[in-house]
Amino acid sequence: MREIVVALVGNPNVGKSALLNAIAGADVKVGNWPGVTVEKKEAFLKYKDYVIKFVDLPGIYSLRNQTTEEKVTIDFLLKEKPDIVLNVVDATNLKRNLYLTIQLLELEIPMVIALNIWDEAVEKGIVIDYKKMENLLCHPVIPTSAKDRYGIDELVKKLVEVYENKRFIQCEHFEPQFEEYLKKVVQLVKDYKPVLLDVYPKRFLAISLLEGSLNETLQKELEEKIEEIRQEIKSLYKKDVKTLIVEERYGVVLSIYHQTVKKQQEDVVDSSITLDRIFLHKYFGIPIFLFLVWLVFEITFKVSSPYVEWLDKVLSVISSWTLSLLDSVKAPEVLKSFVAEGVLGGVGFVLVFVPVLFTLYVIIAILEGSGYIARAAFLMDRFFGVLGLSGKSFIPLLLGFGCNVPAVYATKTIESEKEKILTTLMIPFMSCGARLTVFAFFVSIFFTDNKGLVIFSLYLIGIMVAVLVALILNRFYFKTKSQFFIMELPPYRLPTFRYVINTAWSRVKAFVVEAGTFIFAMSVLIWFLTNIPYGAKKDETILANVSKQVAVVFEPLGFGTWQATASLFSGFVAKEVVLSAMGNFYVGEKIEEEKKNLTFMEGLSEIGSGFVEANINLVKNFVAIFGFTKQEQQEFDKNLASAIREAFTPISAYSFLVFLLLYTPCLATVFAIKQELNSYRWMFASIAINFTSAWIVSFIVYNLLKNFL
Amino acid sequence: MKTLKDLRPGEKAKVLAVEGCEEVKQKLYDLGIIPGEVVEILQDAPFGGPIKIKVHDYCLALRRKEASCILVEESK
Numbered sequence: 001m002r003e004i005v006v007a008l009v010g011n012p013n014v015g016k017s018a019l020l021n022a023i024a025g026a027d028v029k030v031g032n033w034p035g036v037t038v039e040k041k042e043a044f045l046k047y048k049d050y051v052i053k054f055v056d057l058p059g060i061y062s063l064r065n066q067t068t069e070e071k072v073t074i075d076f077l078l079k080e081k082p083d084i085v086l087n088v089v090d091a092t093n094l095k096r097n098l099y100l101t102i103q104l105l106e107l108e109i110p111m112v113i114a115l116n117i118w119d120e121a122v123e124k125g126i127v128i129d130y131k132k133m134e135n136l137l138c139h140p141v142i143p144t145s146a147k148d149r150y151g152i153d154e155l156v157k158k159l160v161e162v163y164e165n166k167r168f169i170q171c172e173h174f175e176p177q178f179e180e181y182l183k184k185v186v187q188l189v190k191d192y193k194p195v196l197l198d199v200y201p202k203r204f205l206a207i208s209l210l211e212g213s214l215n216e217t218l219q220k221e222l223e224e225k226i227e228e229i230r231q232e233i234k235s236l237y238k239k240d241v242k243t244l245i246v247e248e249r250y251g252v253v254l255s256i257y258h259q260t261v262k263k264q265q266e267d268v269v270d271s272s273i274t275l276d277r278i279f280l281h282k283y284f285g286i287p288i289f290l291f292l293v294w295l296v297f298e299i300t301f302k303v304s305s306p307y308v309e310w311l312d313k314v315l316s317v318i319s320s321w322t323l324s325l326l327d328s329v330k331a332p333e334v335l336k337s338f339v340a341e342g343v344l345g346g347v348g349f350v351l352v353f354v355p356v357l358f359t360l361y362v363i364i365a366i367l368e369g370s371g372y373i374a375r376a377a378f379l380m381d382r383f384f385g386v387l388g389l390s391g392k393s394f395i396p397l398l399l400g401f402g403c404n405v406p407a408v409y410a411t412k413t414i415e416s417e418k419e420k421i422l423t424t425l426m427i428p429f430m431s432c433g434a435r436l437t438v439f440a441f442f443v444s445i446f447f448t449d450n451k452g453l454v455i456f457s458l459y460l461i462g463i464m465v466a467v468l469v470a471l472i473l474n475r476f477y478f479k480t481k482s483q484f485f486i487m488e489l490p491p492y493r494l495p496t497f498r499y500v501i502n503t504a505w506s507r508v509k510a511f512v513v514e515a516g517t518f519i520f521a522m523s524v525l526i527w528f529l530t531n532i533p534y535g536a537k538k539d540e541t542i543l544a545n546v547s548k549q550v551a552v553v554f555e556p557l558g559f560g561t562w563q564a565t566a567s568l569f570s571g572f573v574a575k576e577v578v579l580s581a582m583g584n585f586y587v588g589e590k591i592e593e594e595k596k597n598l599t600f601m602e603g604l605s606e607i608g609s610g611f612v613e614a615n616i617n618l619v620k621n622f623v624a625i626f627g628f629t630k631q632e633q634q635e636f637d638k639n640l641a642s643a644i645r646e647a648f649t650p651i652s653a654y655s656f657l658v659f660l661l662l663y664t665p666c667l668a669t670v671f672a673i674k675q676e677l678n679s680y681r682w683m684f685a686s687i688a689i690n691f692t693s694a695w696i697v698s699f700i701v702y703n704l705l706k707n708f709l
Numbered sequence: 710m711k712t713l714k715d716l717r718p719g720e721k722a723k724v725l726a727v728e729g730c731e732e733v734k735q736k737l738y739d740l741g742i743i744p745g746e747v748v749e750i751l752q753d754a755p756f757g758g759p760i761k762i763k764v765h766d767y768c769l770a771l772r773r774k775e776a777s778c779i780l781v782e783e784s785k
Contacts, residue, residue: 061739092766095766096740096741242735246735272768273751276768286755374770377770378770381759382755385772484730484772485771485772486737486771486772486775487771488767488768489761490767491768
């Protein structure tokens with residue numbers, strides 16, 4: 001079987017991913033382009049004797065080699081040399097889309113053009129003579145619609161046909177005189193640096209040399225000769241080359257457009273413009289946005305929580321089965337502990353994120369696919385521009401208050417690499433739900449009179465540190481990058497159910513495979529640290545010994561004991577385990593879950609009834625989003641409470657909480673950052689920033705309070 | 710000289726040139742804001758936020774700072 005590599009190229013928001021989904025089904029692989037934060041999607045399709053490999057390139061407006069997306073695209077097209085470019089074009093927005101098409105033709109790769117969103121064009125009364133367009137562009141044009149799978153089979157057939165014919169016809173569609181200049185440049189390259197012609201397509205080379213945008217060093221003579229041509233063009237056309245090239249391209253586009261497109265009715269009332277009158281309303285726009293964000297938050301966490309509980313139950317059943325199995329072969333205690341806590345515990349850490357991430361990805365796919373996310377950026381730009389961010393950062397940051405892990409993955413909606421990095425580094429400072437349980441416990445011991453105020457102050461410190469970190473990074477790290485905000489507001493569209501589910505599924509799969517492996521491995525490692533030597537006293541394990549050495553670091557913060565240090569170590573894995581770890585270190589008792597011995601059938605029925613219960617809870621939670629429900633009061637361990645009362649003063653307790661708030665939230669977040677930013681460097685930077693700021697702020701807080709209270 | 714920033718929602722204008730803002734000039738060009746093209750201001754965000762314009766057949770958002778680099782002539 002031979003492989004045909006097809007690269008999907010097109011503007012953002014033209015339904016490229018949806019088309020890929022329609023062609024290849026659910027089997028889309030999600031990853032990252034090497035070295036950058038841009039998402040990479042690949043899919044395979046068997047057709048006749050071929051395997052067609054589709055590579056979805058990032059959405060771009062031009063081939064200018066400036067943005068990350070453009071660089072990734074050009075790099076792939078020139079270096080990997082795909083067999084065919086599949087240019088996906090929005091049939092309802094042809095002028096701007098064809099501008100990229102004209103540029104793609106300059107790359108001299110066989111091309112097929114998909115006139116996508118055809119159904120909407122028909123609905124809007126736009127009549128496109130695509131056969132004529134085919135002649136004018138010298139490449140096949142096929143109307144498609146991912147929504148009702150229109151034209152998909154024909155498209156695939158055409159791709160194979162183009163591959164078998166292996167022909168490329170270059171249209172020379174610029175002004176004849178200008179075409180002559182391009183030929184002159186090519187001749188110059190032949191004379192001075194012919195090696196360039198092996199690397200770059202002729203037309204692309206000539207144009208980028210004239211524009212001065214080619215990333216190659218040239219001999220002085222060649223550079224001078226090209227400059228001469230530039231001057232000649234300038235005096236002939238009375239404008240500089242760059243402007244002229246853009247105008248020539250648009251000239252071609254408009255000429256094709258006017259020859260092939262007819263609108264039956266002029267200016268039908270566009271539903272997108274009407275919807276924007278509501279969603280972007282000068283005074284109601286922001287309140288509507290805040291309401292929607294609140295809804296996203298509630299749905300993400302409330303829809304997923306019953307299933308998280310259910311998965312918990314499934315795991316405990318599996319662990320009880322495993323333990324009985326181990327018992328029956330008389331396995332030693334240490335092995336039982338390792339399997340139950342190390343291995344199954346690790347699996348649990350990964351699995352609990354699956355429901356919340358799946359829900360989040362569904363919501364994100366809807367927000368992105370519908371076009372609303374761009375409106376969020378528009379509305380909040382005024383407030384986030386100061387921090388060097390756009391409004392798109394708002395949703396991830398807010399989700400951070402629920403859980404940092406989905407928050408990091410929610411930065412998928414941010415295209416700008418710089419904004420994405422900044423937002424990701426800010427997220428860990430957003431105090432998540434797991435931290436709140438620790439706060440609540442401490443506050444109930446030390447600050448019974450003003451619980452709310454103390455917890456509120458912690459949230460506020462988190463936000464202030466995040467803002468400060470953003471300002472500092474902007475001032476000293478990203479200083480070279482200039483800021484502007486020019487963004488398309490795509491038409492509102494209803495994403496298909498299929499697309500939403502498939503996208504969410506591929507992304508969750510990528511999480512389980514990548515981050516999941518890491519988190520699992522680390523949790524096994526942590527088991528060793530806390531349990532070896534096995535059966536040793538609580539202050540003789542590896543972790544306790546290391547903590548005794550490290551504790552001195554926390555001396556200036558008011559809590560330089562090995563127990564506090566070891567608790568912070570455990571908190572690095574996940575904040576959920578801090579309290580149970582503290583019980584272990586301070587009281588020496590493991591807060592054991594009741595272990596039941598279940599037969600196989602009992603386990604199954606437990607899992608089954610748990611699932612039914614989860615679905616009932618889902619409905620209850622949905623009702624709760626819009627109604628009023630009372631928060632359940634948590635029960636705290638009495639022994640631990642008195643031990644903590646002994647070990648901390650109110651001031652050192654507050655300092656401890658500040659540290660707990662600001663340092664790395666959990667392993668899962670760490671690996672989410674690695675996966676989403678596609679970089680170990682930023683992962684370590686994030687950990688370093690969190691620890692440093694945690695130490696500094698706790699130090700300041702502790703010493704201020706100690707001296708002034 | 711009038712710029713896009715001086716227009717109010719509902720007004721239309723013809724682009725004459727893009728001046729200043731060298732770094733965004735090419736980007737604006739690529740997005741179809743070229744001399745001779747007619748653009749229409751559709752909406753503006755509160756508190757001096759970005760504006761929403763229509764160019765060719767689609768909508769574009771940009772900050773007022775960028776809008777002030779687009780020289781225009783009011784079209785009737």
